[in-house]
Amino acid sequence: MERTRVAVYPGSFDPITNGHIDIVDRSLRIFDRVTIAISTNGDKGGSLFTTKERLEMIRDVFSGHGARIKVDSFSGLLVDYADGVGAKVIIRGLRAVSDFEYEFQMAMMNRGLKPEIETLFLMTGESYFYISSRLVKEVVSLQGDVSGLVPKSVLQRLLQKFKA
Numbered sequence: 136m137e138r139t140r141v142a143v144y145p146g147s148f149d150p151i152t153n154g155h156i157d158i159v160d161r162s163l164r165i166f167d168r169v170t171i172a173i174s175t176n177g178d179k180g181g182s183l184f185t186t187k188e189r190l191e192m193i194r195d196v197f198s199g200h201g202a203r204i205k206v207d208s209f210s211g212l213l214v215d216y217a218d219g220v221g222a223k224v225i226i227r228g229l230r231a232v233s234d235f236e237y238e239f240q241m242a243m244m245n246r247g248l249k250p251e252i253e254t255l256f257l258m259t260g261e262s263y264f265y266i267s268s269r270l271v272k273e274v275v276s277l278q279g280d281v282s283g284l285v286p287k288s289v290l291q292r293l294l295q296k297f298k299a
């Protein structure tokens with residue numbers, strides 16, 4: 136029997152951007168199923184959106200993808216979560232060289248914790264090199280235009296947040 140190839144794509148997704156979506160699309164070319172997993176560890180601190188809001192936004196974006204995409208949240212260690220859902224691969228997107236050091240440290244730590252789980256880096260498409268959730272939030276908070284950097288539904292939620 137052929138094994139199903141499952142990967143976990145973890146992150147804060149506060150909020151999901153077109154850069155994240157590009158990485159999910161690339162992952163679906165390699166894996167049968169991708170679980171997008173929102174880490175809730177940072178929730179006490181500075182997230183703009185609650186976990187529930189982030190889950191809703193991501194589910195909305197991928198509503199047409201059927202069973203190949205699952206959207207979930209997790210607390211605790213990522214490698215334990217990946218193990219629990221039967222994923223042997225963690226996907227991370229790389230934009231510029233500046234991402235590398237942080238990503239390298241995380242990948243090595245995760246490898247030390249669970250050597251059987253591999254981290255796979257995918258290069259973001261060049262139109263997305265400069266997008267980050269942090270900058271998107273900053274620009275919207277200062278009344279800048281981020282349409283084209285996030286899905287329409289996310290843009291609406293961002294505008295609501297900063298109007299409130």
Ligand code: PNS
Nearest residue numbers: 145146147148174211212213214241244
């Ligand atoms: O989108 P982000 O904020 O760069 O994602 C970071 C994330 C959520 C992947 C990372 O912080 C994480 O894996 N957190 C879960 C806790 C954990 O396993 N920490 C050790 C990883 S080295």
